[in-house]
Amino acid sequence: MAESPQTRRKRMKANELFSDTYVEARAQFLAAAEAAGGRLRHYENQHAKGPGETRLFTDTAWFGPANAETVLLNTCGTHGAEGYGGSAVQTAWIREGGPASLPQGVAVLLVHAVNPFGFAWGLRGTENNVDVNRNFLDHTKPHPENPLYGELHPLLCPTTLDDDAVQKMLTGGARFIERHGQWALEDAISRGQYTHPDGYHFGGTAPEWSNLTMREIVARELPRTHRVGFIDWHSGPAGDGELIYLCFSDPKGPGFARASHWWGREALDPKTVDAMWGSKRPTRRGIMFWGIEEMLAGQAHFSGAVVEFRSAQVKTNAAKAMRVPMLERWLRFVGGFDAPEAPGYFEEIRDDYAPRRKSWQENVLMNGLACYDRTIAGLGDWAREGLKAAD
Helix, strand or coil, X not given: CCXXXXXXXXXXXXXXXXXXXXXXXXXXXXXXXXXXXXXXXXXXXXXXXXXXXXXXXXXXXXECCCCCCEEEEEECCCCHHHHHHHHHHHHHHHHCCHHHHCCCCEEEEEEECCCHHHXXXXXXXXXXXXXXXXXXXXXXXXXXXXXXXXXXXXXXXXXXXXXXHHHHHHHHXXXXXXXXXXXXXXXXXXXXXXXXXXXXXXXXXXXXXXXXXXXXXXXXXXXXXXXXXXXXXXXXXXXXXXXXXXXXXXXXXXXXHHHHHHHCHHHHCHHHHHHHHCCCCCCCCCCHHHHHHHHHCCCCEEEEEEEEECCECCCCCXXXXXXXXXXXXXXXXXXXXXXXXXXXXXXXXXXXXXXXXXXXXXXXXXXXXXXXXXXXXXXXXXXXXXXXXXC
16 A cells, blocks of 8 residues: 555654754754744753763753743653653654744743753763652752662672573562562662662762753743643653653642643543553652752742653563663673673663654654643643733
């Protein structure tokens, strides 16, 4: 059957919008934003470089009234390697005419590459192996404890990735599960830990550059806002571009209720989220969502979600489920970024977070743009509610 013009345009759009590198993604985003009249700002991470000594930036683009009291804050690349999907959708929204069709009184602030080091190298963490989404907490206070992680750390950090090392990890993991259960294993690994800088989901012991830069952006760009919607694009869970909405607001509070109005109560229901995630979701510490919510407390109402593009292939066993995080750790602390195995390992990591298959790219664009439509329409209603309340 011949390909329809609509399908062909959709395919070509994916080819045009998905980049091969951070440098290409940034160039596309900046060119689109400038052509659409966005107000651009650039924040350079002078503590790190990308491949080939590439300079690293978090960039922002503001569209809409400078004095808007209702703003969509939209970020991508918080977990660097996951930035490709969010970057492509941000650029697509600009090119599709989103800035010219904003509701009255609504502005959009796009933040491109919260963690440019991870984006440029194709890794989740920062230049310090810090998970930005575990770093947004008060580091002057004692850090949250995660005692079970200490028990797992030696098993998860072998010096080789051969079959014997993997089998030892699996055997130790099985014994851990016998004592504590499967969910405790997943929770201990991914909730965030603050004791092992060379480990998994390390939250750091001080604010990362990405954390400080986001705080600067919020303080600089949103001092007069009264209503802030939030989308933080991520990727990773198994699937093909479907959206998972992770709303971290109080389930009984107004922020959660508003997000449910935008995206549907079923989409935010924990049963839906767990089913799409593939298991009961672990707990979290220090996520950027809460950090921004706290920054805006007392000034603006806040509503939104971390929105995941499902991306990875289904993992059929524990060894496959742990391979990608083990690869990132091996590249950082054992083999190095210039090891002979590195190119293949980087590509394996990318295939989990930003696969090159066309169906994923097309679904990301379709679902991401639809999410923008619903969110911005909801922000328009919210802005009108604010005007009525002020009358």
